[in-house]
Amino acid sequence: MSGDGGFPGVKSLFGGRGGFPGKLKFVRKGQGSEAGEGAASQATGRPSDESAAQQGMATLSLDGSSGGRRPMEAVSSSSPPPPQPTSGRPSSAGGGSSSGGGSSRRTTASSQEEAAAGAGAGSPQAEATIRPQRDGVQVAALRSMSETRISKFNRLLDEQVVDLEALRELAWSGIPAGLRPTCWRLLLGYLPPNRERRTQILARKRREYRDMVPEYYDLAASGVDQMGEELGALRQVAVDVPRTAPGVAFFHQPQIQKSLERILYIWGIRHPASGYVQGINDLVTPFMAVFMSEHLEGPIEGWTLGGCSDDLLLDIEADCYWCLCKLLDGIQDHYTYAQPGIQRTVFHTQELVRRVEEPVAAHLEKEGLQFIQFAFRWVNCLLLREVPFPLAVRLWDTYLSEGSQLKEFLAYTLAAFLLSWSAQLRQLEFQELIMFLQRPPTAGWGEKDIELVLSRAYMWRASFKGAGAHFS
Amino acid sequence: MPPARPDDDYDYLFKVVLIGDSGVGKSNLLSRFTRNEFSLESKSTIGVEFATRSIQVDGKTIKAQIWDTAGQERYRAITSAYYRGAVGALLVYDITKQTTFENVERWLKELRDHADANIVIMLVGNKSDLRHLRSVQTEDAKAFCEREGLSFIETSALEATNVETAFQRILTEIYHIVSKKALASEEGPAAAPSSGTAIKVTEAAPETKKKSSCCQSA
Ligand SMILES: Nc1nc2c(ncn2[C@@H]2O[C@H](COP(=O)(O)OP(=O)(O)OP(=O)(O)O)[C@@H](O)[C@H]2O)c(=O)[nH]1
Ligand SMILES: [Mg+2]
Numbered sequence: 272m273s274g275d276g277g278f279p280g281v282k283s284l285f286g287g288r289g290g291f292p293g294k295l296k297f298v299r300k301g302q303g304s305e306a307g308e309g310a311a312s313q314a315t316g317r318p319s320d321e322s323a324a325q326q327g328m329a330t331l332s333l334d335g336s337s338g339g340r341r342p343m344e345a346v347s348s349s350s351p352p353p354p355q356p357t358s359g360r361p362s363s364a365g366g367g368s369s370s371g372g373g374s375s376r377r378t379t380a381s382s383q384e385e386a387a388a389g390a391g392a393g394s395p396q397a398e399a400t401i402r403p404q405r406d407g408v409q410v411a412a413l414r415s416m417s418e419t420r421i422s423k424f425n426r427l428l429d430e431q432v433v434d435l436e437a438l439r440e441l442a443w444s445g446i447p448a449g450l451r452p453t454c455w456r457l458l459l460g461y462l463p464p465n466r467e468r469r470t471q472i473l474a475r476k477r478r479e480y481r482d483m484v485p486e487y488y489d490l491a492a493s494g495v496d497q498m499g500e501e502l503g504a505l506r507q508v509a510v511d512v513p514r515t516a517p518g519v520a521f522f523h524q525p526q527i528q529k530s531l532e533r534i535l536y537i538w539g540i541r542h543p544a545s546g547y548v549q550g551i552n553d554l555v556t557p558f559m560a561v562f563m564s565e566h567l568e569g570p571i572e573g574w575t576l577g578g579c580s581d582d583l584l585l586d587i588e589a590d591c592y593w594c595l596c597k598l599l600d601g602i603q604d605h606y607t608y609a610q611p612g613i614q615r616t617v618f619h620t621q622e623l624v625r626r627v628e629e630p631v632a633a634h635l636e637k638e639g640l641q642f643i644q645f646a647f648r649w650v651n652c653l654l655l656r657e658v659p660f661p662l663a664v665r666l667w668d669t670y671l672s673e674g675s676q677l678k679e680f681l682a683y684t685l686a687a688f689l690l691s692w693s694a695q696l697r698q699l700e701f702q703e704l705i706m707f708l709q710r711p712p713t714a715g716w717g718e719k720d721i722e723l724v725l726s727r728a729y730m731w732r733a734s735f736k737g738a739g740a741h742f743s
Numbered sequence: 744m745p746p747a748r749p750d751d752d753y754d755y756l757f758k759v760v761l762i763g764d765s766g767v768g769k770s771n772l773l774s775r776f777t778r779n780e781f782s783l784e785s786k787s788t789i790g791v792e793f794a795t796r797s798i799q800v801d802g803k804t805i806k807a808q809i810w811d812t813a814g815q816e817r818y819r820a821i822t823s824a825y826y827r828g829a830v831g832a833l834l835v836y837d838i839t840k841q842t843t844f845e846n847v848e849r850w851l852k853e854l855r856d857h858a859d860a861n862i863v864i865m866l867v868g869n870k871s872d873l874r875h876l877r878s879v880q881t882e883d884a885k886a887f888c889e890r891e892g893l894s895f896i897e898t899s900a901l902e903a904t905n906v907e908t909a910f911q912r913i914l915t916e917i918y919h920i921v922s923k924k925a926l927a928s929e930e931g932p933a934a935a936p937s938s939g940t941a942i943k944v945t946e947a948a949p950e951t952k953k954k955s956s957c958c959q960s961a
Binding site for chain 1 (some may be wrong): 766785789792794813
C-alpha cells in the first residue's frame with residue numbers, strides 16, 4: 272500500500288462519488304499554473320530549497336548510512352513494523368542496541384500485548400480481532416514514562432552514532448519531554464546521527480538560516496523590490512500569524528509572532544511549487560514549543576521570553592525552519608495545486624473506515640456526508656486542530672518516528688480518530704455529523720486517548736499489510 | 744431521510760456560501776450569525792466549515808445551511824466544489840483593505856465558473872467598526888454593485904452591526920425568487936423542504952435527490 276500504487280489518480284477519486292464537479296478542470300488548470308509558477312523547481316520535482324539544502328548536506332554525509340530521509344519501505348514491508356505502541360516494557364532495548372535491521376525487529380514482539388497484536392495482525396480474521404484488542408491496548412497505553420524507558424533513550428542517544436532505526440522504534444510510543452528536542456532533530460535528519468558532526472552542522476544550518484532572513488524576508492518586508500506574488504505571500508502570512516494557536520498565549524508574544532512570520536514567509540518563497548498555504552502555520556507550533564522547552568522552565572502557559580537573547584531566539588527560529596522543511600518534504604503534495612496528497616489520504620481514510628467498520632461508513636454515506644467535508648482539515652493540519660495543544664507534541668513523536676511512512680500512516684490515524692466515536696456517529700444525521708466532526712470533542716483528552724488512536728492505527732496497518740491480498 | 748427532529752422543522756432549506764479573501768471576517772460573520780460569537784483570534788478556515796440557522800420570512804421557516812470557505816487562493820480547487828447547489832453567496836471584503844475589494848471581481852468570476860447562474864449574490868463590506876482605517880468608500884462599493892446587479896451591505900462582525908440584516912436580506916431575496924418560481928410552476932411552496940430546489944441548480948446529482956434538498960452534501 273506504499274506510494275500511490277494502490278490509489279486511483281486524483282481525477283478518478285471523484286468520478287465515482289460525484290462529489291466534486293469540475294475537478295477534472297482543476298487538475299488541468301493546476302498543471303498549467305504550476306509550470307508557470309515554479310518551473311525550475313518543478314523540473315527537478317523538488318523545491319529549489321530542498322535540492323540546494325540536500326546537496327549541501329550530502330557533502331557532509333548527513334544523509335549517510337542512516338539519514339532521516341532514508342526510506343523505510345524495504346524494512347517494514349518484509350518484517351513487522353517497528354513501533355510497539357502496546358508495549359510498556361523494555362522489550363526492544365536489547366534488539367535496538369545490539370544490531371539494527373530486520374532481525375532486531377522480529378525480536379521486539381516479546382510482551383504479551385505485542386504477541387497478541389502480532390497474531391491478530393497476521394491472521395486472516397484480522398478484522399474480527401481488532402476490536403477485542405482494544406482493552407489490552409488501553410491498559411498498555413496508560414503506562415507511564417518509566418525510568419527504564421528514559422534510560423533506554425539515554426543509552427541510544429549516548430552512542431557515538433545513534434541507531435536511528437532503534438530510535439524510531441522507541442520514540443514512536445512517546446519521547447520523554449527532556450529528550451524530545453534532540454530526538455526530533457535526529458528523527459527528522461536535521462541533526463546527523465554521528466555525534467562528532469552535530470555541533471558543526473547545527474552551527475552551519477543556523478548560520479545559513481540567518482543569511483536567508485535578510486535575503487528573503489527583510490527585503491520583502493521593507494516593501495522594496497517585491498513582486499506581486501511575494502506581496503501576496505507576505506500578506507497571507509501576516510493574516511495567519513496572529514491567528515496561530517490562539518489558545519496558547521506564548522505564541523502571541525511579539526517576538527514569537529515575528530519569528531513565525533519569517534519562518535513561514537521564507538519557507539513559502541523557497542518552496543514555489545506550493546508556496547505558503549494556510550494551516551502550515553499550525554505545523555510550526557509543535558517545533559517552536561519543543562525547541563523553546565530547552566530554554567524555558569515549566570509548562571508553556573507560564574513561558575515568557577524575558578531571559579532569552581535575540582541570538583538564542585534566532586537559533587531556535589532556524590531549527591524550527593529546518594525542521595518544518597524536513598517535515599513538509601515528505602508531504603509536499605498536500606499543499607500543491609488542488610492538494611492531491613490530501614485528497615488521496617482522505618480517500619484512503621474512507622476506504623479504511625469501510626474495511627474496519629462498514630456500518631459507520633455506510634451510515635455516513637447514507638447521510639450524504641463525504642469524508643472530504645470533514646477530513647480535509649484533519650489532513651491539512653495533521654490533526655493539530657483537532658486535539659488540545661499539549662497532545663500535539665505527543666502526536667508529533669509518532670509522526671516523526673514514522674519518517675517516510677507518515678503519509679500512509681496518517682490515513683490509518685485519521686480512520687482510528689474518526690472511529691473513536693463510532694457508536695455516536697451512527698446516531699447522527701448529516702448536519703449533526705458534520706458539526707460534530709468539525710469540532711470533535713477532544714477537549715478532555717489526555718495522552719492515553721491519543722495513544723489509543725495511534726495504537727489502533729498501528730494495528731490496522733499491520734493487519735491490512737499482513738493480509739493485503741485478502742483485503743484487496 | 745430520518746424523521747425530522749422537532750427543532751429541525753423548516754419550510755425551506757437554502758444553501759449559502761461565504762466567500763472572499765482570507766482575513767476579511769467570513770468566519771466571524773458566520774459565528775456571529777449562528778452563535779452570536781466573535782473572536783479576535785479565530786483560526787483560519789481550512790477547506791470549508793459548516794453552520795446553520797433558521798429564520799422566519801413571511802411566516803415561513805427558512806433554514807440556512809451556510810458553508811464558510813477558506814479565503815486563500817490555494818483552497819479554491821477544494822472550496823469551489825461547494826458552490827454547487829448554493830442558492831446564495833455572501834461575497835465578503837474588508838473595508839480597510841483595498842485589495843480585498845479589488846479581488847471581488849475575481850470572486851465573481853469564480854462564482855460564474857462554478858456556481859449556478861441564478862445564484863443570489865450579496866456583496867458585504869465587513870469591519871465597518873474600523874472607521875479610522877477605512878480604505879474602501881461605501882459609494883464606490885455601491886456603484887460597483889449597481890453595475891453588477893448585486894445587493895450590498897456593510898457589516899461589523901465585531902460590533903454585530905448589520906450581520907443579522909445581511910443574512911435576513913439575502914435569505915428573503917432567495918425566498919422570494921423561490922416562491923415566485925414555485926408559483927409559476929404550480930408547485931405550492933408547501934412542497935416543503937424540497938421546494939428549495941425550485942431554484943434550479945446545475946445537474947442534480949443522485950445524492951442530491953437522496954437528501955431531497957438542494958442544499959445538502961456539497
Ligand atoms: N475589527 C473587526 N475585526 C474583524 C471583524 N470581523 C473579523 N475580524 C477580525 O479579522 C480577522 C479575520 O477574521 P476571520 O473571520 O477569521 O476571517 P476569514 O475571512 O474567515 O479568513 P479565512 O478563514 O482565512 O478565509 C480576525 O482577527 C477577526 O477577529 C470585524 O467586523 N471588525
Ligand atoms: Mg475563515
